[in-house]
Amino acid sequence: MIVRSTAEITGTDRDVEGQGWRSKRIVLGGDGVGFSFHETTIEAGTVHEFHYRHHVEAVWLIEGEGTLTDLDSGITYALAPGSMYLLDGHERHRLEVRTEMRMMCVFNPPVTGQEVHDSNGVYPLVVAQIGA
Numbered sequence: 001m002i003v004r005s006t007a008e009i010t011g012t013d014r015d016v017e018g019q020g021w022r023s024k025r026i027v028l029g030g031d032g033v034g035f036s037f038h039e040t041t042i043e044a045g046t047v048h049e050f051h052y053r054h055h056v057e058a059v060w061l062i063e064g065e066g067t068l069t070d071l072d073s074g075i076t077y078a079l080a081p082g083s084m085y086l087l088d089g090h091e092r093h094r095l096e097v098r099t100e101m102r103m104m105c106v107f108n109p110p111v112t113g114q115e116v117h118d119s120n121g122v123y124p125l126v127v128a129q130i131g132a
Contacts, residue, residue, distance in 0.1 A: 065080050
């Protein structure tokens with residue numbers, strides 16, 4: 001059994017910050033459960049483009065509002081608390097954040113916690129060592 005709190009993750013190597021976002025990685029690939037689970041916050045007034053070429057991501061928005069645009073189809077979706085989106089086709093997407101967003105995210109395959117977005121918003125595929 002694994003029990004963790006975001007308070008104990010804050011300020012550790014599981015607490016990763018980028019430009020306008022912060023991800024607290026609660027469950028990582030090294031935990032050996034087949035997915036990773038993160039609490040992510042994204043600052044109000046920011047725009048981010050991502051493309052998880054190697055991962056499927058499910059996102060549940062708990063706080064905040066904004067829009068999600070599928071950059072391949074051009075379709076834009078309004079996001080508010082209770083919205084969920086699933087990037088099951090590795091969609092390139094843009095998030096435009098009106099008010100600070102707090103979301104819970106699941107990645108499969110799991111991330112190791114050390115990934116950073118490249119210039120295209122892509123995480124590399126890194127295989128975790130179980131127990132690391």
